[in-house]
Amino acid sequence: MSDGSNPRASRRHAVMAPIPAREPLAGDSPRLARRKSETRARLLDAAFGLIAKNGMDGVTISEITDAADVGFGSFYNHFDSKEGIFTALVEWLFEEFANTLDRLASGLSDPAEVIAVSIRHTLLRACREPVWGELLIREGLSMRALSRGLGLRLLRDTERGISEQRFVVADELMCVISVIGTVLAGVAVELNSAPSSKRVVRMRKTLRSKQEKLAESTAAIVLQAFGLKRAEAEKIARRPLPAPLQSQQCF
Secondary structure, eight states, rough: OOOOOOHHHHHHHHHHOOOOOOOOOOTTHHHHHHHHHHHHHHHHHHHHHHHHHHHHGGGOOHHHHHHHHGOOOOOOOOOOSSHHHHHHHHHHHHHHHOOOOOOTOOOOOOOOHHHHHHHHHHHHHHHHHHHHHHHHHTTTTTTHHHSHHHHHHHHHHHHHHTTTTTOOOOHHHHHHHHHHHHHHHHHHHHHOOOHHHHHHHHHHHHHHHHHHHHHHHHHHHHHTTTOOOHHHHHHTTSOOOOHHHOOOOOO
């Protein structure tokens, strides 16, 4: 795709999922509720596109409303501040991703494989969508990340592994925090070692193999933290990913 392609379409492709509709307020007509939902979606879409271009700290509310073609005052009908829209954006992105992980792992019976698939998918998505990866690093150890979405699911999967005597963990919460830190470190390594776009074109196959190996290695390290022997952890981390992931590209 050329540089002259539609930027809004490109942002939508990068986000990969529809923005959820706002809950209608009591008294809203169906038409008014739909218009408010569409405006909110445009603001979130614009915020994501600007973050992708300028980074989290380089975006202003006026830039968001201009990019969304929404009046400045209308912004405050949906969000109370710039931090408010970023919070909504992050919660949506990672809730959508956590739901995806649940679907992918729904047919797996081994808690260790569920953890491995989730970690590998997280790292592969970070290589495919660097902005998403940067948001994960920024938010990964925040209280809201630990208390909902990905954090809650990791805690749930850890508890399941412990209850089934698959995992041996001395301190459940500290183990979960340690796992998140390991994953974030893997994401940071991937983002910091990303080559230029021209080199990506020339080295696509080699890079994909490298990223897959990093994802597998990280998953194996995490499984060892849960008490699995190294040989078994590495074997589980190398199992074929569920079908929806096998066909996904990292670029």
